[in-house]
Structure formats: structure tokens, C-alpha cells
Amino acid sequence: EAGVAQSPRYKIIEKRQSVAFWCNPISGHATLYWYQQILGQGPKLLIQFQNNGVVDDSQLPKDRFSAERLKGVDSTLKIQPAKLEDSAVYLCASSLEGLVRDTQYFGPGTRLTVL
Amino acid sequence: GDSVTQMEGPVTLSEEAFLTINCTYTATGYPSLFWYVQYPGEGLQLLLKATKADDKGSNKGFEATYRKETTSFHLEKGSVQVSDSAVYFCALSIASNFGNEKLTFGTGTRLTIIP
Numbered sequence: 055e056a057g058v059a060q061s062p063r064y065k066i067i068e069k070r071q072s073v074a075f076w077c078n079p080i081s082g083h084a085t086l087y088w089y090q091q092i093l094g095q096g097p098k099l100l101i102q103f104q105n106n107g108v109v110d111d112s113q114l115p116k117d118r119f120s121a122e123r124l125k126g127v128d129s130t131l132k133i134q135p136a137k138l139e140d141s142a143v144y145l146c147a148s149s150l151e152g153l154v155r156d157t158q159y160f161g162p163g164t165r166l167t168v169l
Numbered sequence: 170g171d172s173v174t175q176m177e178g179p180v181t182l183s184e185e186a187f188l189t190i191n192c193t194y195t196a197t198g199y200p201s202l203f204w205y206v207q208y209p210g211e212g213l214q215l216l217l218k219a220t221k222a223d224d225k226g227s228n229k230g231f232e233a234t235y236r237k238e239t240t241s242f243h244l245e246k247g248s249v250q251v252s253d254s255a256v257y258f259c260a261l262s263i264a265s266n267f268g269n270e271k272l273t274f275g276t277g278t279r280l281t282i283i284p
Contacts, residue, residue, distance in 0.1 A: 058212070096173075096258050096274025097213070109269045145213065154201045154220060154262055154270050160213040 056080065058161035060146050066167045072134035075164045079127070079148030085109075086123055087158065088131050089145040097145055103129065104152055133166075141168045171196045175259045175275035182249055182282055190244040190278050192233075192259035200261040202226075202235050202242040203272070207256045216244075216257070251282045 059078040067073050079086050084105050089097035100119065101111040105126040114121070118137070123129040133140055143163040149156040176191040194200065204216040204226070217226030222237035233244045242259060256277045265271040 094276065096260070096276050097272075098274075099271060102269055102271075104269075110265060110271065112265075147213075152269060157215050158272065162212045 058146055058148055058159050060144075060161035060164055062164055063162065064165050064167075066169065067136055068169050069138055070135040072132065073136055073166065074130050074132045075144050075146075075166075077129045077131070077146030077161060079129070079146070080159055083148035083150055083159075084126070085149045085152035085156070086129050087145075087147040087149075088121055088129070089147065091143040091145055091163070093142070100131070102152070109152070136166075136168045138168050141166060171200065171261060171263055171273050173259050173261055173273055173275035175257075176278050178256075178277070179279040179281060182280070184251055184282055184284050185248045186282075188244070188246040188249045188253075188280070190257055190259075190280070192242045192244065192275060194240050194242065194259075194261050196240075196261055196263055198263050200263040201270075202233070203260040203262065204231070204233055204242070204244050205258040205260060205274070207258070207277075209255070213258065249280075249282050251284055254280060254282050256280070 086103045088100045091097040100114045102109045103123040106123045121131045145163045146161045147158045149158045172195045201220040203218045205213045206216045217228040219226040219235035225234045231246045258277045259275040262270045
């Protein structure tokens with residue numbers, strides 16, 4: 055079974071530039087998550103989708119971050135404009151239905167460096 | 170708010186040593202508790218979980234017991250191997266104000282096993 059795919063794996067940009075990350079969840083998984091993991095910290099949930107609807111985006115900095123999940127499958131996360139403090143690993147995860155009994159499967163992450 | 174506090178690392182042990190990584194939590198309700206592991210160069214993966222008090226999660230020789238009275242979920246292994254070298258994250262899941270089950274992670278503990 056194919057896992058969660060993410061691209062790119064690494065990205066270096068300058069502050070005030072824009073960047074986009076892509077995620078393809080496990081086939082059949084209705085729930086998709088984006089996490090931000092700053093060095094030395096645990097992952098923090100940015101946004102959760104159930105199919106193509108947003109369930110929780112309470113910790114998404116909406117002035118610069120946006121995310122979409124068209125057709126309830128792939129998802130993109132965008133940052134515009136980027137700040138130095140956005141340097142982190144961005145993790146995508148998916149689960150069957152978003153319930154506690156459903157395991158979240160994580161992708162390898164995209165490491166973003168903002169200079 | 171809900172939070173997880175885990176033992177700071179890094180932790181270095183010799184092969185076949187006994188391992189304990191401490192984890193305590195603060196939650197207003199009745200969370201489910203998890204240990205995730207991140208091997209070098211790989212994505213986060215679920216190691217074990219427990220969904221109610223006194224439950225014991227186990228996998229790959231690792232164990233953790235959900236202790237409600239001490240609000241703890243310590244990870245243990247009787248005899249570690251070099252292949253156990255990784256970063257370990259304790260996490261809790263509880264229903265958020267938006268009705269979704271939300272994972273909150275600790276900061277992670279880096280474990281290195283030397284031959």
C-alpha cells in the first residue's frame with residue numbers, strides 16, 4: 055500500500071517569497087492533516103480536512119497561509135509571503151475517517167528554509 | 170489547554186539496556202494517548218496507543234500504560250537495540266471545540282543506542 059506522498063522534500067526561499075507544498079494522501083482516506091514541526095518541537099496541527107471541507111483551521115495563520123483540498127484527494131499548502139519563523143518541516147498526514155481509532159499516517163515531510 | 174510534557178533528551182544508552190522515557194499530560198477530558206516514533210530519514214509512525222485508563226499499549230517490545238491517577242504514559246522497553254535509535258514523541262488526542270479529534274504532541278526525545 056502506497057503511503058502519504060509529499061513534494062518537494064526540501065525548499066529554500068528568501069523571506070517575502072511564496073511557496074507551495076503538495077500532499078497526496080493514502081487512497082480512500084477521507085481525513086487529511088497539515089502539521090508544522092519547528093526544530094526541537096513536536097508537530098503542531100495547522101489544518102484538518104474531512105473530504106474537501108475544512109474541519110479545523112484554528113491554528114493556521116490565515117494572513118499568510120492557505121490550504122485547499124480540491125476533489126477531496128490531493129492537497130496544497132501555500133505560504134505567501136514567507137517569514138523567517140516559517141522555517142520548519144511541514145508534515146502531511148491522512149487517516150480513514152479522523153476518528154481516534156483511525157491511525158494517522160504521516161508523509162516524509164517538506165523541510166522549508168526561509169533565508 | 171491540553172498539553173504533553175516528555176523527558177528531555179538526548180538519551181544515550183548501551184545496547185540491551187532498559188529504557189524509560191517519561192511522559193505526563195494535562196487534559197480537561199479523557200484523552201487517548203499515543204507514542205509516535207521518527208526513525209532517521211523517515212516520517213512519523215505510530216508506535217503504540219491506549220484509549221482508556223489502565224490500558225496498556227505495546228508494539229515491537231515497547232510498552233506504555235495509561236495511568237490516570239498520575240496522568241502519565243511512560244514508554245518502556247526491556248532491552249534496546251541499535252535499531253531503536255530514533256526520536257520518540259508522546260501525544261494525546263481529545264475532541265476539540267470543532268468536534269474533531271486533535272493530536273497534541275510533546276517536544277520529542279532523541280534516543281541513541283550505542284553498540
